[in-house]
Amino acid sequence: MSDIKILEQTTIQVRRDILRMVNKVNSGHPGGSLGCAEFFVALYFEQMEVTLPFSMDGKNEDLFFLSNGHISPVFYSVLSRRGFFPVDELNSFRLISSRLQGHPTTHEGLPGVRIASGSLGQGLSVSIGAALAKKINNDQKIIYTLVGDGELQEGQNWEALMFAAAKGVDNIIATVDLNGKQIDGSTNDVLPMGSLKDKFQAFGWEVIELKEGNSIPHILKALQLAKSKLGSGKPVVILMETEMGNGVDFMMHTHAWHGKAPNHEQLENALSQNKETLGDY
Amino acid sequence: MTNYINQGNKDTRSGFGAGLTELGRTNPNVVALCADLIGSLKMQTFIDENPERFFQVGIAEANMMGIAAGLTIGGKIPFTGTFANFSTGRVYDQIRQSIAYSGKNVKICASHAGITLGEDGATHQILEDIGLMKMLPGMTVINPCDYNQTKNATIAIASYYGPVYLRFGRPSVANFTSKSLEFEIGKGIQLQTGKDVTIVATGHLVWEALEAAKDLKSQGIEAEVINIHTIKPLDEEIIIKSVLKTGCLVSAEEHNYLGGMGESIAGLLAKTNPCPMEFVATQDTFGESGTPSELMAKYGLDKDAIIKKVLTVKNRI
Numbered sequence: 260m261s262d263i264k265i266l267e268q269t270t271i272q273v274r275r276d277i278l279r280m281v282n283k284v285n286s287g288h289p290g291g292s293l294g295c296a297e298f299f300v301a302l303y304f305e306q307m308e309v310t311l312p313f314s315m316d317g318k319n320e321d322l323f324f325l326s327n328g329h330i331s332p333v334f335y336s337v338l339s340r341r342g343f344f345p346v347d348e349l350n351s352f353r354l355i356s357s358r359l360q361g362h363p364t365t366h367e368g369l370p371g372v373r374i375a376s377g378s379l380g381q382g383l384s385v386s387i388g389a390a391l392a393k394k395i396n397n398d399q400k401i402i403y404t405l406v407g408d409g410e411l412q413e414g415q416n417w418e419a420l421m422f423a424a425a426k427g428v429d430n431i432i433a434t435v436d437l438n439g440k441q442i443d444g445s446t447n448d449v450l451p452m453g454s455l456k457d458k459f460q461a462f463g464w465e466v467i468e469l470k471e472g473n474s475i476p477h478i479l480k481a482l483q484l485a486k487s488k489l490g491s492g493k494p495v496v497i498l499m500e501t502e503m504g505n506g507v508d509f510m511m512h513t514h515a516w517h518g519k520a521p522n523h524e525q526l527e528n529a530l531s532q533n534k535e536t537l538g539d540y
Numbered sequence: 541m542t543n544y545i546n547q548g549n550k551d552t553r554s555g556f557g558a559g560l561t562e563l564g565r566t567n568p569n570v571v572a573l574c575a576d577l578i579g580s581l582k583m584q585t586f587i588d589e590n591p592e593r594f595f596q597v598g599i600a601e602a603n604m605m606g607i608a609a610g611l612t613i614g615g616k617i618p619f620t621g622t623f624a625n626f627s628t629g630r631v632y633d634q635i636r637q638s639i640a641y642s643g644k645n646v647k648i649c650a651s652h653a654g655i656t657l658g659e660d661g662a663t664h665q666i667l668e669d670i671g672l673m674k675m676l677p678g679m680t681v682i683n684p685c686d687y688n689q690t691k692n693a694t695i696a697i698a699s700y701y702g703p704v705y706l707r708f709g710r711p712s713v714a715n716f717t718s719k720s721l722e723f724e725i726g727k728g729i730q731l732q733t734g735k736d737v738t739i740v741a742t743g744h745l746v747w748e749a750l751e752a753a754k755d756l757k758s759q760g761i762e763a764e765v766i767n768i769h770t771i772k773p774l775d776e777e778i779i780i781k782s783v784l785k786t787g788c789l790v791s792a793e794e795h796n797y798l799g800g801m802g803e804s805i806a807g808l809l810a811k812t813n814p815c816p817m818e819f820v821a822t823q824d825t826f827g828e829s830g831t832p833s834e835l836m837a838k839y840g841l842d843k844d845a846i847i848k849k850v851l852t853v854k855n856r857i
Contacts, residue, residue, distance in 0.1 A: 316615050324610075365642045373613050375642045378633050384603045385638055388610020388618075391595065395571070396614050415634070418603035426595070 262305070266475045268536040269340065270300045274506045275539060276336035276349055278529050281520040284353040287361065290516035291407065292333035294438050294473070294501040299337040301478040302403060306486075311342055313370035321400045322389055324374055326382020327407035327436065328362040329518070334371075335359050339540070343371035346540040380413025382406060383433060387423050390431040401489065402431045409441030412450050417462070423494040424463030432485045433464075433496045437472070438503040440514035455498055465495045472499035507532055541757060542732060544750050550687035550715045552708035552744075553651040557582025558687075559694025560619060560649075564590045567617070567698055573608055574621040575601045580710075581621035581651050601626045605634035605646075612644045617698055620646065624653035624707055625666040628673060639703050640676040646704075647697050648673075653683070653707040654794030655822065655839060656744060656832040665827040671799020673705040674772045680725060681772040683707045683793070683801075685746035687715040689769060692723035700725055707743065709794075711832040714747040728775035730782075734762035737850050738782040738789040742768050742801050745792035745820065745841060752846035763850065771801045776808050783809065788816045788853045792846050794836075797821035816856035818849040 273296045281287035303309070307321040325334050332352065339346045344358070351357035358367040362377030374385045386404035393400060406416065423431065435455065443449045452458070459466045465488050471477035478499070485495045503517070504510025507529040510521075521529055563570040564586045571593045572586055578596070587594045597604040601622055608618035620627065627650035628635070639646045655665050674681045680702060684690040690708045697704045731746070732753050741749035746767045753763040764782050768775060783789050789809065791802030802819040809815060822839050836842040 315613065317613060318615075322613070374609060374644075375637050378637045381602075381606050381634055381638050384606020384634075385610040387603075388607035389613045390610070391607065392611045392614030392616050395592065395616065398614070415602040415606065418597075418600035419606065422597055422600065422603055422607070425598075 263476055266300050266304055269304060270296050270475065271533045272535065272537040273300060273333060273336045273340065274533045275530055275535060277332040278507070278521060278526055279539065280332045280335070280349055280352040282523070282526040285520045286353060287332055287520055288329040288518050289332065289520065290440070290503040290510060290514065291327065291330040291436065291438065293505050293507060293510060294503040295330055295405065295436055296333050296506065297473050297475050298405070298434065298478055298499065299333050301475050301482065303337050303341045305479055306482045307403065308400065309341070313343055315373060317373065318396065319398055319400055322373065322402050324382050324386045324389065324402070324404040325363060325376055326404055327379060327410050328376030331361065331363050334363055338371035340537065344369065349540045379407070379410040380415040383416050383419040386431055386433070387419055387428050390428050393430055401486065404431065404433050406433060406435050408435055408437045408439065408455070409446050409449070411435065411452060411455065420459065420462040420464065427492045428494050429490055429492050431494050432482070432489070433494065435496060435498050437498055437500045440503050440517065442514070442517050444514055459496050463493060465493045467495065467497045469497050469499040472501035473505045544716045544731070546714040546716050548715055549712035551710060551712050552684060552687055552690040553580070553710060554582050555684070555687040555690030556649055556651065556694050556706070556708055557585065559691040561585040561589070562695055563698050564593070569615055569617045570619065570698055571595070571611055571616045572619045572621065573597055573604050575599055575604050575626065577622050580623070581649070583621055601631045602634050605631045606638050608646045609638040609642060609644045612646060618646050619649050621649050621651070623664060624650035624669045625664055628669040629666065632672060636676060640679050643678060644703060645701050647706060648704065649694070649706045651708055652710045654709055654744065655827040655835045655841070656794060657710040658832045658835065659829050661829040662826040667796045667822050667827060668799060669707060670771055670795045670801060674799070674804065678703060679772065680704045680770065681707070682725065682770050683743040684769050685743055685767055686713060686717050688717045688719040688721070689723065692721065693769065696723035696725060709744055711744070713744050716747060726770045726773045726775055728778035729767040729769070730764070730778065731767050732763060732765035734764040735785055736761045736763060737854060738764045738766065738779070738786045739792060739846060739850065740766045740768050740779060740789060740801070740805055741792040742771060744794050748843045749792050749846055751843040752850065755843070755847055756850060761850065761854065768801060771804060774804050774808065779805060779808060780812055783813055783815050788857055790818045790820060790846060790849045790853055792820035794841055795821055796824055798824055816853050818853040820845050820849050
C-alpha cells in the first residue's frame, strides 16, 4: 500500500471512531470532525514531528493547538490512533470521570492536549505564545493550529493576527477550516466575513489557498508549501476548504450535523459507508 | 504595641516594577507582556535589561492572556501587566479557559486596583476583581500592602507553579514592612497583638488599620491587626486563633464587600467560629473621580471607617 493509501485507510477508521463516539453518548460534534479528518491524519501521521510519550513543554517537537475545541472527536481519535493514549479510551468520550471531556482540556491530564479550548477565539493567541516560547528557546520546530471559519467572528482572532504579523512570528502555520457553516446556518447567512484571503493578506499573513481540503495529497502539498514559507518574517495561514460531514453522504452539504449525533440506524448507515480498516476500538 | 515606621510613601506598582527587575536578573525563564501601559506598570527597567524577554502586545488584553498561556508551554513564566480592570473583567473568559482551567503558570499582575487610582473614575477603577479571581478554581489571589511587600510578592510568585493574580495600586502610600521579610504565599502576618477586636486588612487598608489601632489604643481598645496579603488560599489558622481570643472581627479592603476578602473570612467564621463581624469595604457601588484620599473617605475605606466599624462590632458582642 502506498503511504497515501495508508493515510486514507486511517482516515476511514477515524471517521468510524468519530461516529461511534458521538452516537454512544448521543452528543458531540460529528460534522466538523468529519470535515477535518483528512487534515488531522495528514498532520499527525505525516507532517508533524511529535515525541512520545507526551510532555507538556514539547521542546524540540512540533506542536498542535486546536482552537475550535468542539471537534474533539476527530482530535481524540487521531491522538489515540497516533499512540498518545490507548485507543480503548475513546469508549469514555463525554462520560463521567473521563479524560475525554466534551471539549479538550489539560485538566484531566489527557496526553496530547496542551490547552483547553471550546470557548472560541482563543487558540490562535495561545499558539502564538507557544511559537514565541520556541523562538526564545532556540527551538526550530513548528507550531500548528486549527481555527474554525465561524470562529473568526470572535474579535480576539484579529488581535492575534495583527500581533503575529507585526512581530514576525514566522514559525506558525495556522489553518482555517473553511466549511462555510456554523450552528445557525451558513457563515454567509449568519455573519458574512467577506474575503478571508484579503483579510489575512491585509493583516500581513502569507496565505495559501487549499480548495481540496478533504484530499490528503492536496493537504500534504499545502502543508509542505506552508512549511517552506516559514522563517521569512511572516506567519502562514492555509485557508482550507472542507466539506462538513465528509465521508457520510447524508451528513454532507448541510449544517444539520454540526452538533447532533446520529441515532443507531443512522450510525449503521454511516458506518456501512466507511468499512473498518484498522479495527474499531 | 509595635510601632511601625513609614519609611516614606511609595506606590505599590513601583514595588512590582522593582520585583520584576530583580526577576529579570535572576530567573531566565521570566518573561513579561504589557498591553500599552509600560510606564503605568513600571516595567521599563525589565524591558531595557531583557528586551528579548518582553512582548508589547498593544491594546489587546485578550490576546495578551492567550499569548501568556502559550508562553508557559516551553517553560516560560509570563508576567502580564495592565490595569486591574483590564486584567480581570475584560479578559475573564480568556483567564478562565486558557489559564485557570488549563492550569498555566501565568502571573496576572494588575495595577491601579481598587478605587485609589483616583481621577480617571469608575471605568478604570475596579472593586470586583478579587471576587472574579478568587472564584476561579486553582487561582491564587494576592493583594500586598506596600512597596516592599509588593516587591517581595512579585519575586515570590515566580517560584510558585500555578496561576496567580497579583493586585496592586497607583497611589503613594506608607511603606512600612521590612524589605527583608520573605513573602510566604498564603501566610498571614500578625502586625499588632490585642485582645479586644481582630482587624484583618489587605492592600492599602493595612496601614489604615495600623493607624486605627493606634487611635483605638488611646480609647482603651486593644486591636489585633492581621495582614492577609493572600486572599486565596486564605490563612484560616491565623484568623481563627485571633477571634478565639477577641470574639469579634472587622475586615478592611479596597473592594466591594460582595466577593471580597471579608466575604471569604465571613464564610470561614460561619463554618468554624461564628462571631460578630463588620466589613470595611465598598457597598455594592461603582467608584467615581476624585483624589485617592477623598475617595477613601467618601467610600468608607480609611482609618476613621475602620474605627467606626470596630466600635460597632464591639457593641454587638
